[in-house]
Amino acid sequence: MAASKTIAAVARSGLGKGASRSVRREGRVPAVIYGGGDAPEAISLAFRDAQKAIYAGHFLTTIYEVDIEGRKERVIPRDYQLDKVKDQPLHVDFMRLKPGSKLRLEIPLNLVNVDASPGMKRGGTINIVRHTIEMLVPADNIPDSITADLSTLDIGGSLHISAVTLPEGCAPVLRDRDFTLATIVAPSGLAEANAADAAAAAAAEAKAAAGAKGGKKAPPKK
Numbered sequence: 687m688a689a690s691k692t693i694a695a696v697a698r699s700g701l702g703k704g705a706s707r708s709v710r711r712e713g714r715v716p717a718v719i720y721g722g723g724d725a726p727e728a729i730s731l732a733f734r735d736a737q738k739a740i741y742a743g744h745f746l747t748t749i750y751e752v753d754i755e756g757r758k759e760r761v762i763p764r765d766y767q768l769d770k771v772k773d774q775p776l777h778v779d780f781m782r783l784k785p786g787s788k789l790r791l792e793i794p795l796n797l798v799n800v801d802a803s804p805g806m807k808r809g810g811t812i813n814i815v816r817h818t819i820e821m822l823v824p825a826d827n828i829p830d831s832i833t834a835d836l837s838t839l840d841i842g843g844s845l846h847i848s849a850v851t852l853p854e855g856c857a858p859v860l861r862d863r864d865f866t867l868a869t870i871v872a873p874s875g876l877a878e879a880n881a882a883d884a885a886a887a888a889a890a891e892a893k894a895a896a897g898a899k900g901g902k903k904a905p906p907k908k
Contacts, residue, residue, distance in 0.1 A: 690749045693739060695729040697754055706777060715775045719752065722782030729754055735777045737857055740766055747791055747828055752780065756803060762789065762825070783825040790859060792818040793829055799837035805870030813869045819847070824855040827848040832856075833869055844869045 695717065698709055705728070706716040715736040720726040729752070739745055745763055752759045761780035769776055795817055798804060819832050834850045846864045858865075 690751065691739070692751045692753055693731060693735055694753045695731050695755075698728045698730045702725070702727050712827070713830050714779060717762055717778040717780060719780045719782060722784045722787075724782065727754075727759075730770060731821035732776065738776055739777075740768075740851055744830065747793070747830070749828065750780070754892050762828075783889070785826075787825045788822050788855075789824055789825055789828065790820065791828065794818050794820045794825065794831045795857075796833045797836055797868060798833055801833050803836045803839045803870060804835075805839050805843060808841055808871040809873045811873060813871050815866045819867070820859040821852075822859060823853075826830040827853065827855055829853045829856060829905070836868065836870075839868075841870050841872050872896070890907065 688855050698705065698716065701718065705786075709716040709730045709760045712730075713733050714730040715733055717729050717731055717736075718726050719729060725796060739748075739750075739762075745766070748763070750760050750763070753889070758781045759780075762783055763778060765779040767776040795814070797812070797814070800812060803810075806812065821829075821832070825827065832850060832852065834845055838847060839845060844866050845868045847858055848867055852858075880904045
């Protein structure tokens with residue numbers, strides 16, 4: 687499951703561009719905590735801490751305990767802004783997490799046993815339709831990824847969301863259809879050969895049908 691981490695912060699006064707610029711001049715990153723039925727709270731993070739957290743990976747699916755001068759808020763990052771030139775953090779948005787709450791997140795798809803699948807052994811190529819799945823997940827049970835097993839998939843086969851065992855309490859946002867996650871397609875040479883064989887068979891069948899329809903009747907026996 688997604689890791690829970692602690693990050694230190696200090697309270698700051700004021701929201702808006704002017705207040706944010708003032709925080710950045712101090713070498714810190716402005717941030718805000720919102721949601722959960724409480725008023726937004728302006729905070730700031732140490733530049734080094736913010737940059738390390740963002741570039742560590744899985745930032746938007748990691749639960750944080752924000753330590754605001756001794757008082758802790760349980761949050762999850764919902765957005766962040768980077769400088770377009772320097773790729774340095776400019777602002778972070780956190781959402782409060784209340785007990786029992788659910789989140790709508792893009793969870794990465796992790797495909798396992800790909801090389802063990804019959805289709806791949808026969809020279810097929812995997813086509814990943816979705817690299818992430820939009821899920822509704824418990825705030826205290828966020829999965830790092832959704833694991834899907836391809837060990838039985840053959841050429842021409844498709845893996846659908848209904849075939850995947852989802853973590854407890856998690857559900858796909860899209861529920862009106864059994865959407866495809868991945869397929870195994872034939873290699874180009876085999877696909878072309880199959881198409882040629884199918885065309886030849888269809889042509890032979892059509893010729894045979896035409897001959898049967900327009901051919902001469904056999905002479906009567908004497």
